[in-house]
Amino acid sequence: MVNSDDTLDAIGLLCPLPVLKARKRLMAMQGGAVLKLLADDPAAIVDVPHFCAESGHELMDHKDGDGHRIYLIRKRG
Numbered sequence: 462m463v464n465s466d467d468t469l470d471a472i473g474l475l476c477p478l479p480v481l482k483a484r485k486r487l488m489a490m491q492g493g494a495v496l497k498l499l500a501d502d503p504a505a506i507v508d509v510p511h512f513c514a515e516s517g518h519e520l521m522d523h524k525d526g527d528g529h530r531i532y533l534i535r536k537r538g
Contacts, residue, residue, distance in 0.1 A: 465496060465533060466494040466495050467486060468496075469496060471499060471505075473501065477508065479500040487518065495533055497531060498531070499532075500529060500530055519535040521534065
């Protein structure tokens, strides 16, 4: 898995909070930086790819963690 520049722990948060918090964190990051998002919300498997597609960020990878999913998002630009 690719190294990340920042990690956002959204475990325990329900839709839409993981995506909203990821959007806010990404706004503070430089273009090309990678955010690792940890989320256990079942809706995130749909919400995170949709958010990336709509906002122009790259969903580089997603996989199962220990009771949660791990998403790697590269900020556009």
